[in-house]
Amino acid sequence: MVMVMRGFWANPFARPVAAGLLAVVALLAAGCSSPPPDFKLNLVYLKAEERNGTLTETQVQELADALEGLFGTPDNPQVPQLEGVDAVAIMNPDYLRKAAGAVGSDELGRAHGLYRKHCVHCHGVTGDGAGPTAEFLNPYPRDYRRGTFKFKSTPGENPPTHADLKRVLIEGINGTSMPSFRLLDDDELEALVHYVRYLAIRGRVERALIRSSVSELEPDMHLLDFALAQTDPAEFKSQLDFILGEVESELKRWENPDTLVQPVPNAPAGWHAEGQEAQRAEAAGQWSVLTTDGRVLVGSKVTEADGELVVETAGGQTQRVAVADVEERKPLDELMEQYIARGKELFSGNVANCAQCHGTLALGDGQVTDYDEWTAEWTTKNNPPINPKTDINRVDAFRALGALPPRNIRPRNLRMGIYRGGRRPVDIYLRIKNGIAGTPMPAASSKLTDLDVWALVAYVRSLPYEPISQPPRDAAFQRDRL
Amino acid sequence: MMRSWTCLAATAIFCLLSATSVEAQQWGSLKGRLVYDGTPPKAIPINVTKDVEFCGKFGLVDEELTVNPENAGLANVVIWIYVKTGDAPPAAHPLFEEAKGARIKIDNKMCRFEPHVVTLRAGQSLEIHNSDAVGHNTKIDTFVNPPINYTVPSGQKIEQKYEQAERLPAAVSCSIHPWMKSWLVVQDHPYVAVTDKDGNFELKNVPAGTWTFQFWQERSGFVDQVTVDGQATEWKRGRVDLEIKAGELDLGTIKVAPENFTD
Structure with a gap:
């Protein structure tokens, strides 16, 4: 020694x-x-x-x-x-x-x-x-x-x-x-x-x-x-x-x-900070106006005057847009639903590639045999590679020097609502955009626009609120009875 | 066959001096063939666990030790001129000037990386393509340059510049398809070769002088137990000093002992 x-x-x-x-x-x-x-x-x-x-x-x-x-x-x-x-x-x-x-x-x-x-x-x-x-x-x-x-x-x-x-x-x-x-x-x-x-x-x-x-x-x-x-x-x-x-x-x-640090672009207009239920409550009575040049104006009241739409927020601020430039006008929670739907589509697509590891249902079951870098560098990335499950003697030689028993790294189960790096939208944005160092989670492709990433954030944050994420009602009832 | 295994101090000094006067510079090449000194091991098929319907159709095999069953040629051995820390790298032949800032391609193709070993000169960029119908990600564990891990969507490419030389090859992998593995070599000179499927390699336009050549293979690390000219030799840390003169230095067939590749 x-x-x-x-x-x-x-x-x-x-x-x-x-x-x-x-x-x-x-x-x-x-x-x-x-x-x-x-x-x-x-x-x-x-x-x-x-x-x-x-x-x-x-x-x-x-x-x-x-x-x-x-x-x-x-x-x-x-x-x-x-x-x-x-x-x-x-x-x-x-x-x-x-x-x-x-x-x-x-x-x-x-x-x-x-x-x-x-x-x-x-x-x-x-x-x-x-x-x-x-x-x-x-x-x-x-x-x-x-x-x-x-x-x-x-x-x-x-x-x-x-x-x-x-x-x-x-x-x-x-x-x-x-x-x-x-x-x-x-x-x-x-x-x-x-x-x-x-x-x-x-x-x-x-x-x-x-x-x-x-x-x-x-x-x-x-x-x-x-x-x-x-x-x-x-x-x-x-x-x-x-x-x-x-x-x-x-x-x-x-x-x-x-x-x-790359600045995180603002969440798109109409994007709510909290889960789906809060989104609905917050969005009640709100309107979004999409313009032909891709802007989104949000307000609690929309009126028309002199060929213009006047979008007024609860705080009394107004924004105007010519009626000719309006693409669409609709309730806000519908807009948020659109972001979530877009996120869902991206999640399973082959640009964002999320489902490959997080699984099609986002239960974190897509890729469960990998290791984090701390473990991989002395096992699977060793020369020749060590399979921690079968090369027991070689693993033991490292264990004797202080290595902890190798464990697989599991992609996050996104239906749990537990976010290690923080639950704020910006935290999840950064995880998706930059990847997670030391883990298999890669940085997003540049083919994903800022809006795409925000859509993914919206989808990820909506997952714990989806019915399949919740325990069946009668099971909960039985627990109460017991 | 011209062959010289001795390191002549006088030549080294001559080389240092001549590096400053371009006209006096002479260039030579080094070639040889590496073969597996034993019964070629059979290629091990890969158990495709992801995107089976796409990746499963290519008959993928483990490329960690690739020996040609017909002629025992050892593929994917990397040979480079080793430069001790603090020493100047060998002068690059003017022919390499054009490729100085070039983009070198690696492709995610048929659920493997092509080429299996990609070599860069510091200052060049790596262009990572994905020709497959499925999404990939490319993770490169460099030590000196910033390590990267990007998703590469189907049909897309990303670019990463490598500014500094890496002492050893860096692992390239895909987290989605765990069998995908290849290597990135970055040196601050252009004298890096990789053996082909028959075990052949050639380094061209090497400045005349005595250089240390280093032999590396992913499974063995440095290739140190070899038989040259029927003589079993140990190349410590896979290194051998050779004198390059104008013309061609052919090392002939070098037999690589199977012991290099055991656990």
């Missing part, structure tokens, strides 16, 4: 801070009976990459040392300092200290050790999603080390925005074991967001170093050989630059995820 070197005086990454003093404080806080917790190496990934090459024990030790030099320890997190990237904005050391370390509070009653207080039981000290409770939860807690987050506003595998991460903390994740942390004060939430980013970045740098090391390093080569600092400074610098290069490209990804 690999030991992480302590008392790392020759650490080339560390700034001359009072690291020693901090370590002493951390030791006192943790008590003397148990050793301070360590970040675990990503042995599962190291093994999954075996086909591309293996590392010697020395190289693995160097990897662990490099990571500790760059990111510190769970009790004493550090932020790698690089020119040209504002690492502190991404991982604020004050916040990291507040989130890290043992649970406690200072003399002013300000809590620290927040991660270990609130998160570690499920997400683990290393952020590997393999805390003590993990195996008993379904879905498993998130392993941050891929840097892949599902419920976010940025497309693809891009990092989530600050607001995305915070929203998950505040709202929790419906239908999973992730609770809401709404009761934490804002500073505490901020600290945890920074710490989750820190664990994700640390995990991704580790993966990048593993990936490059296994395919680059011959057994007699070094990832980072400190002896060279004296004997061959030029070679030492090139080793260091290589490592820092990986850190830099990772940090750059996180610099400003907000710029990657």
Whole structure:
């Protein structure tokens, strides 16, 4: 097993801070009976990459040392300092200290050790999603080390925005074991967001170093050989630059995820925010006017004057359109029904392709044998692939290194009305438009217009209200009788 | 048959110098044939579980290890010039200039990806088509470039640009049809070849000099146990140093040990 070197005086990454003093404080806080917790190496990934090459024990030790030099320890997190990237904005050391370390509070009653207080039981000290409770939860807690987050506003595998991460903390994740942390004060939430980013970045740098090391390093080569600092400074610098290069490209990804967010176009006029029943209530007495150039005007009152239709909202605002330009004029809930019908058609069609996985009835039964990326990368996407159901010995070899038992990822049953990424229309819009990173859910084709996506959102949100989604009436009656 | 397995430091230096003066640059090619050193394994039919009425009619087989039953030719081995991190990639022959920003096509066709291995030079774009009557999605797990996962409706195409080289081939898959798998190679030079159905490959217009060539296959990872000239050899991490001179370097038939492909 690999030991992480302590008392790392020759650490080339560390700034001359009072690291020693901090370590002493951390030791006192943790008590003397148990050793301070360590970040675990990503042995599962190291093994999954075996086909591309293996590392010697020395190289693995160097990897662990490099990571500790760059990111510190769970009790004493550090932020790698690089020119040209504002690492502190991404991982604020004050916040990291507040989130890290043992649970406690200072003399002013300000809590620290927040991660270990609130998160570690499920997400683990290393952020590997393999805390003590993990195996008993379904879905498993998130392993941050891929840097892949599902419920976010940025497309693809891009990092989530600050607001995305915070929203998950505040709202929790419906239908999973992730609770809401709404009761934490804002500073505490901020600290945890920074710490989750820190664990994700640390995990991704580790993966990048593993990936490059296994395919680059011959057994007699070094990832980072400190002896060279004296004997061959030029070679030492090139080793260091290589490592820092990986850190830099990772940090750059996180610099400003907000710029990657595509604005969500407004829902079409006449589009209601809540389920079908609410739609009907809200739409009662409302009218929609469709124009020949594709605009939709909505109001509670429509009158005709001087060859124009005057559409008046309940608030008294008016819009006018020439009668000649009016395509159609009808009650609003009919319009909403049209969106839902359009969504239903798209759902089973071969442009949106929803039914392929979610099933023709949207019960989530179309494709039930797939795996998420966290599992697939060491099983079905390994070389040669591991079938988790039959290659038991190979699965066990990974299990021994900390992998959780593989489970299939199920497409969402859309009739349940439970939406992990949030139930707001915009949440569902983003899931459809961008796909869900780390899962088989792809991003929508550009052949789907904004209106199409909104129509799908309308259909998806109407599904739990359809009769077949509801339990049969007499069954419910029997339950009542019992 | 011209053959040279030794790495000459002097040649490498010569090459570095000559890269700056175009007139002095000489170009050569490398060719060879990879065969499976054993009884060719039988193609394993795919159990089509999705869109059976469409995908079921193509007689799909698992392409993870494709050996020609007639001549043992090993298909879909990828060969590229390996460039150590920090080193400059080999100079591209002027003939490659035109294709620099080109769009390279991969097609979802008959419920498989065509080609099975698609190769790109950094800066080129991948055009992902769907010629099938059914919908597909294409998921590409790149490591350096942003990974993607898009639905590709029937008859449509999408485009993705690849700016950076990938150290290793990236898996391309379709979540709807789980058997569909292929590979994307992105290097920052044009010297990448894939063996054809008979195991043949050729890298043309390689700048003269000594280069490290890397051999990779999806099931084996790096191809490291080979027999060259009747001599069992280990190519560590699938790498071999070869000197390219003006003209053609023919490696002849390289036998690839079945042990490369075992679990």
